Amino acid sequence: MNIDNVTYSTFTGWIDPPTDVRPSLDGDITCDVAVVGGGMGGMATALRLAERGQDVVLLEAEFCGYGASSRNGGQIASVPGGDLRLLSLFYPKKVPGMVRVAENAARFTEDLIKTHDIDCDYEPNGLAFAAVSHGQMLRTRTIAAILRRAGGRGTVGTAEELGIPRSFVGGMREAVGGALNPGKLSRGVRRALLASSARVYEQTKVTDVTRNGSKVVLSTPRGTVRADKAVLATNAHSGEWEITPERLSVPMWIIEVETEPIAPERIAALGWSSRSGMITQHQVMEHYRLTPRNTIVFGIRRIERGQTYPLPAKAPDRRTVEELAGAFATRFPTLADVAVERTWGGWIAMTSSFLSIAGQIEDNVYYSIACNGHGLAQAPYVGSLIADLIVDGSRHEDLDSIWAKEPKFPPFAMLGPLGLRTVWAVDRLTDMFNGSRRRALRAARMR
Numbered sequence: 379m380n381i382d383n384v385t386y387s388t389f390t391g392w393i394d395p396p397t398d399v400r401p402s403l404d405g406d407i408t409c410d411v412a413v414v415g416g417g418m419g420g421m422a423t424a425l426r427l428a429e430r431g432q433d434v435v436l437l438e439a440e441f442c443g444y445g446a447s448s449r450n451g452g453q454i455a456s457v458p459g460g461d462l463r464l465l466s467l468f469y470p471k472k473v474p475g476m477v478r479v480a481e482n483a484a485r486f487t488e489d490l491i492k493t494h495d496i497d498c499d500y501e502p503n504g505l506a507f508a509a510v511s512h513g514q515m516l517r518t519r520t521i522a523a524i525l526r527r528a529g530g531r532g533t534v535g536t537a538e539e540l541g542i543p544r545s546f547v548g549g550m551r552e553a554v555g556g557a558l559n560p561g562k563l564s565r566g567v568r569r570a571l572l573a574s575s576a577r578v579y580e581q582t583k584v585t586d587v588t589r590n591g592s593k594v595v596l597s598t599p600r601g602t603v604r605a606d607k608a609v610l611a612t613n614a615h616s617g618e619w620e621i622t623p624e625r626l627s628v629p630m631w632i633i634e635v636e637t638e639p640i641a642p643e644r645i646a647a648l649g650w651s652s653r654s655g656m657i658t659q660h661q662v663m664e665h666y667r668l669t670p671r672n673t674i675v676f677g678i679r680r681i682e683r684g685q686t687y688p689l690p691a692k693a694p695d696r697r698t699v700e701e702l703a704g705a706f707a708t709r710f711p712t713l714a715d716v717a718v719e720r721t722w723g724g725w726i727a728m729t730s731s732f733l734s735i736a737g738q739i740e741d742n743v744y745y746s747i748a749c750n751g752h753g754l755a756q757a758p759y760v761g762s763l764i765a766d767l768i769v770d771g772s773r774h775e776d777l778d779s780i781w782a783k784e785p786k787f788p789p790f791a792m793l794g795p796l797g798l799r800t801v802w803a804v805d806r807l808t809d810m811f812n813g814s815r816r817r818a819l820r821a822a823r824m825r
Contacts, residue, residue, distance in 0.1 A: 384696075385721070401580070405601045423609050432768070462521045589742070631683075645672065684725060
């Protein structure tokens with residue numbers, strides 16, 4: 379692939395920044411509930427609280443939708459993140475609840491789009507676990523069996539049966555979800571939030587969160603917020619304050635790449651009739667999806683761990699783009715001449731257990747990490763459940779299934795620099811011997 383004229387962005391390639399950024403907090407205010415973070419999780423939490431009559435304030439360091447909410451691949455998943463085989467081995471009692479949460483989260487996001495009439499190019503065509511080799515197909519069938527036992531649903535089939543490119547062996551399509559423009563989705567939720575009774579302060583970085591008697595005090599450069607309760611919905615950025623539980627999550631930098639527009643007949647020749655987004659079954663996945671502008675967005679494959687806070691805003695580097703371009707040319711050899719047009723990246727949060735987590739610090743500070751790569755649907759759903767908990771005083775069964783009884787979490791055994799390099803090397807080694815390159819070339823000749 380040609381990567382000579384790539385636009386390297388420090389924001390996202392899905393959408394431009396808003397032109398109506400709200401002013402920062404200036405002065406001291408009080409409220410019922412303060413929400414920190416204007417991503418999909420924070421916005422959904424604040425929106426739900428406002429709908430339920432709470433006096434809510436949302437504080438966002440940049441503008442709502444600035445972070446991972448608008449930078450991801452735009453795929454609504456209805457299956458938990460992480461490796462279901464390992465989750466079922468180490469957390470067998472939690473898997474059914476996680477499966478239920480994931481599917482309900484996908485439906486919640488679909489309802490959110492409909493309720494607020496958000497035009498985000500949503501295609502409810504499911505997300506496909508795509509196998510590049512027979513070994514990955516075996517893994518996919520194992521995951522499908524675990525999913526069925528846990529009450530989930532997925533359709534297993536060949537590439538032709540699933541309507542995905544013939545360079546893949548086959549896979550499993552999720553029952554709910556699909557692909558959309560995450561920038562447009564987050565912008566639509568932001569629009570709904572700004573139209574609500576919630577008080578939204580953008581360009582307002584929270585420098586500290588402390589508890590003072592029965593109140594939570596949120597400090598910012600030009601003012602403070604004193605709230606009865608607070609919700610920490612900052613995803614990868616949550617480690618910036620001492621109040622955050624130790625080892626709650628670790629920040630990971632991932633990137634996305636988008637091709638130039640591709641002729642429709644060349645896309646049609648791939649056999650990608652379902653238009654389902656695809657995630658490969660590597661240890662660190664590759665993902666590929668079509669867009670309404672006749673481009674292909676793809677990414678991940680290599681991840682970088684954040685080391686210090688605050689997390690830096692940065693653009694991807696050419697080396698990582700080159701590696702992803704090489705992977706693309708392997709999966710789609712007939713499109714190897716297509717150029718990369720733009721690339722961007724962002725920080726997501728990973729938990730040591732790869733389970734979504736929500737919990738409470740003392741009696742008036744709530745937190746959630748509903749991500750692990752599937753946060754676009756789970757973060758707003760869990761945020762809305764926390765809002766209901768604050769109002770009603772009782773936990774929904776889905777929130778209960780991911781609730782941490784105590785804010786204590788184990789170390790990140792495989793998410794250090796050495797562990798990440800080892801996982802990457804294993805993926806590359808298996809690709810050398812699994813025949814995926816030969817299979818893709820053979821499929822291209824047959825087409």
